[in-house]
Amino acid sequence: xxxxxxxxxxxxxxxxxILYRMREAIVSxxxxxxxxxNETDIAKQMAVSxxxxxxxxxxxxxxxxxxxxxxxxxxxxxxSEQDINEVFSLRASLESxxxxxxxxxxxxxxxxxxxDLIEQQEQAIRxxxxxxxxxxxxxxxxxxxxxxxxxxxxKAWYEQHAQCQMLLNLRFRHLAEYxxxxxxxxxxxxxxxxxxxxxxxxxxxxxxxxxxxxxxxxETLKSIQAARTAxx
Amino acid sequence: xxxxxxxxxxxxxxxxxILYRMREAIVSxxxxxxxxxNETDIAKQMAVSxxxxxxxxxxxxxxxxxxxxxxxxxxxxxxSEQDINEVFSLRASLESxxxxxxxxxxxxxxxxxxxDLIEQQEQAIRxxxxxxxxxxxxxxxxxxxxxxxxxxxxKAWYEQHAQCQMLLNLRFRHLAEYxxxxxxxxxxxxxxxxxxxxxxxxxxxxxxxxxxxxxxxxETLKSIQAARTAxx
DNA sequence: TAGTTGTATACTGTATACAGTATACAAAAA
DNA sequence: TTTTTGTATACTGTATACAGTATACAACTA
Numbered sequence: 078x079x080x081x082x083x084x085x086x087x088x089x090x091x092x093x094x095i096l097y098r099m100r101e102a103i104v105s106x107x108x109x110x111x112x113x114x115n116e117t118d119i120a121k122q123m124a125v126s127x128x129x130x131x132x133x134x135x136x137x138x139x140x141x142x143x144x145x146x147x148x149x150x151x152x153x154x155x156x157s158e159q160d161i162n163e164v165f166s167l168r169a170s171l172e173s174x175x176x177x178x179x180x181x182x183x184x185x186x187x188x189x190x191x192x193d194l195i196e197q198q199e200q201a202i203r204x205x206x207x208x209x210x211x212x213x214x215x216x217x218x219x220x221x222x223x224x225x226x227x228x229x230x231x232k233a234w235y236e237q238h239a240q241c242q243m244l245l246n247l248r249f250r251h252l253a254e255y256x257x258x259x260x261x262x263x264x265x266x267x268x269x270x271x272x273x274x275x276x277x278x279x280x281x282x283x284x285x286x287x288x289x290x291x292x293x294x295x296e297t298l299k300s301i302q303a304a305r306t307a308x309x
Numbered sequence: 310x311x312x313x314x315x316x317x318x319x320x321x322x323x324x325x326x327i328l329y330r331m332r333e334a335i336v337s338x339x340x341x342x343x344x345x346x347n348e349t350d351i352a353k354q355m356a357v358s359x360x361x362x363x364x365x366x367x368x369x370x371x372x373x374x375x376x377x378x379x380x381x382x383x384x385x386x387x388x389s390e391q392d393i394n395e396v397f398s399l400r401a402s403l404e405s406x407x408x409x410x411x412x413x414x415x416x417x418x419x420x421x422x423x424x425d426l427i428e429q430q431e432q433a434i435r436x437x438x439x440x441x442x443x444x445x446x447x448x449x450x451x452x453x454x455x456x457x458x459x460x461x462x463x464k465a466w467y468e469q470h471a472q473c474q475m476l477l478n479l480r481f482r483h484l485a486e487y488x489x490x491x492x493x494x495x496x497x498x499x500x501x502x503x504x505x506x507x508x509x510x511x512x513x514x515x516x517x518x519x520x521x522x523x524x525x526x527x528e529t530l531k532s533i534q535a536a537r538t539a540x541x
Numbered sequence: 542t543a544g545t546t547g548t549a550t551a552c553t554g555t556a557t558a559c560a561g562t563a564t565a566c567a568a569a570a571a
Numbered sequence: 572t573t574t575t576t577g578t579a580t581a582c583t584g585t586a587t588a589c590a591g592t593a594t595a596c597a598a599c600t601a
Contacts, residue, residue, distance in 0.1 A: 117581090117583090125556090126555055127555095127556085128555055129554080129555065132367060135367045135368065136367065139368070139371040147583085148562050148583055149562090150582070163459055163460060163462070166459070167459070167461045167462055167465070170402070170403075171402075174398075228395060229399045229469065230395070230399055230402075233465050233468075237461065323585080347553095357586085358585055358586045358587070359553090359585095359587095360585055361584080363553090379554090380553055380554075380592050380593060381553075
């Protein structure tokens with residue numbers, strides 16, 4: 078075989094499939110926070126044995142999306158005010174580090190790529206496609222974290238990010254006033270800091286944005302709790 | 310039962326036992342970096358089935374102590390220069406955050422506790438008990454990270470710390486000039502910053518120390534590699 | 542001899558089966 | 572009626588068994 082005819086086949090374990098589906102269901106909110114995840118049920122639904130389900134649950138536990146209680150099973154994480162503050166503050170701290178590592182390495186094609194992402198975000202807002210907006214929002218930050226070229230930083234960021242996504246989805250479903258325009262506006266400001274090769278401004282912005290979103294999520298949490306106690 | 314007669318029994322799964330033992334063996338260097346971890350062998354040695362061993366290996370993978378290759382198994386992590394830089398830089402970044410969160414909360418009894426740890430370190434050096442010194446070194450930083458009262462930060466720190474310990478053990482076994490005195494000296498300087506309620510100085514010190522230790526470990530790595538190529 | 546293919550072996554990945562534990566609820570006793 | 576105890580049930584934790592895959596090496600072919 079002297080030329081590359083076929084694409085590489087990725088080792089495709091069931092576990093990755095299971096993991097991916099469950100993570101999606103939890104992050105998107107299809108499974109409610111606090112819900113009990115029954116291994117046998119999940120295994121039956123997906124037509125696999127409990128073992129790969131268990132192993133996926135382990136990974137989700139490490140990612141912080143579920144909590145495991147010995148001999149009781151797995152439960153989707155519920156966020157307290159402290160949890161929300163933790164998630165966003167740690168994410169902000171990790172992104173700050175990412176800016177310090179990434180900005181010196183960034184060239185014009187990186188700036189262009191980020192510019193494109195912002196434009197796509199504006200388009201998504203015009204289309205009222207907020208799922209797409211959330212994805213593009215994520216890609217903007219992800220791009221910078223990848224550019225930092227720091228695998229451990231990236232891994233830690235992904236873990237916090239999954240929980241952020243979960244909270245942002247929760248906010249989107251429950252908060253009346255949703256202001257999608259803030260996403261590209263914030264990103265424009267960050268991009269400017271990148272173009273000026275000034276990590277410190279990007280870092281200050283990150284903490285500012287983080288603070289704001291954290292506040293938003295806390296309000297959402299309170300309104301959900303208020304609605305729940307009112308219903309009872 | 311009107312009074313507390315018996316201590317609570319912690320749910321004691323085999324897995325925790327297995328996890329603890331394997332982690333210790335890897336961090337301490339009893340198992341060489343790069344070594345293949347055979348599930349069946351380990352299960353046999355510990356007289357358990359492969360399942361709890363597998364689950365422990367998953368956790369070690371998430372902690373970054375081992376690498377899993379699909380259908381090939383688990384291998385103890387080997388550190389490249391990039392890995393070493395990553396581990397120490399991320400740890401420094403996390404500790405910086407810990408200082409910002411912890412220092413405002415610290416009182417005289419915290420300072421006293423840290424002072425005691427430093428004294429114990431000096432005693433350990435006099436006793437030439439370097440295992441104990443490593444433990445006390447760890448406790449100093451751990452105390453601050455716990456005081457930050459940020460569970461996600463603490464979790465991320467523990468993950469980096471396990472790899473740091475592994476590298477420091479490697480250095481201890483291979484590096485000729487070992488200067489244990491630096492540990493309490495550095496800690497004295499950090500403690501002073503804490504007493505002065507000045508996180509920024511503590512942060513600057515952390516990066517300085519991190520840089521130094523990182524350099525040391527990289528040198529160790531090179532000397533090990535040089536010894537290996539010479540042997541071949 | 543060099544390169545390819547077949548085959549054995551040993552390992553991981555998954556399925557099934559059973560043991561251990563938590564929980565809810567009914568029955569019994571105070 | 573309230574508290575305690577027994578019991579059933581359903582779940583997780585673990586063991587065993589087997590299927591799928593990677594690797595090494597022998598046999599074969601050009």
